[in-house]
Amino acid sequence: MSISGLEVARAHWLFGALFLAMVLDEVGSTLEVGTSRRPSYSLPLVLLLAGVGMWGASVFANSVIDAVVHSLWGDVLLAAGSLELQRRRGRLRAWWGPLVVPIAVAVCGGLFLAHSDGPLSDPAARWHVLMGWALVMAGAAGVAWVRRQRQGWLMAYGTLLAAFSFLLLTFPR
Amino acid sequence: MRSRGPRAGRTDDPEAVSRQQNSSASGMVYKVVPGRHGIGVREVMATVAHPHGPFVRRADASRSAQRPILPVLSALTVRNWLGLAVLAVGLVWTVAWNPTLSWYGFTPVGLYHSFDQPPILVALVGLRFAVRARGARARASGSEPGERD
16 A cells, blocks of 8 residues: 555645644744743654654555655654653753754754655655755754854754755645 | 953943843843854843733843843744744735645545645644744733732
8 A cells, every 4th residue: 555645745744834833832932031931842742743653654655765764763753752751851861861852853864865765856855855954954053052052053953943844844746 | 141252342331231221112131241243142131021011030040041032022022923924924825825725625534634735734833823922921921920029
């Protein structure tokens, strides 16, 4: 059984909207200074949901490389979502805790690049290359933001993640 | 607080600038510190909204270390405007793409297919964010009455 191109595009659009909501939540909560707030769980929940979705995509994959990459993707997203959830609940206090999400983002970007096996003349392959590079650069900016704590890196991180969500939302049919 | 860089002498009196900022309508209090980029870095002391108007309390050290990206507006205002901007993008996109959008009926699958189209999804995300920002503003204005002393 395989799924049609329109269904694949629909899955990308839906995930793009969830991702955009998550990026806005993250940027918005970072902007809140001096107001009491509880930690937002939207990021780890979106990561866990995406991990489950990736396992579903690996079941319905049309080729071996699709199945392998999507299953690896699912593992990375589920691990990152679980660790980030525990970190936000205050149960993970290791020094590497804040680095989990940026590194997972960069790894997911690498998997996007590995996933785009078609020629660049194919719009879907081109989109995957663009999304992969956006995620790799966002991961690098996220690591720099965690290590350096400069607002410029946070801006770069948020902008690249928002660009990735818009690439998902404009995924060709 | 940041240490003064070599450009400190060229900057206006920080206290005077800070007093100017205090009177701004945004309700935020800043320490203006000369930055390495020459435009000055605004360090937020704190801001607390209240139904009877904004008032200020001094933030603790960990909070004052954080600086907002757009310090001229209050954080919740920024969230509100961000949500409205995304909503506007979604609406403009919906109008521009109107001929390509489809309606699949009122069945559950039809509704999912109808809403799962990029312009509509962007508009829904913007709407949700703007509504949540309004809710957060309402909670912030009503939740800390004891802070006014």
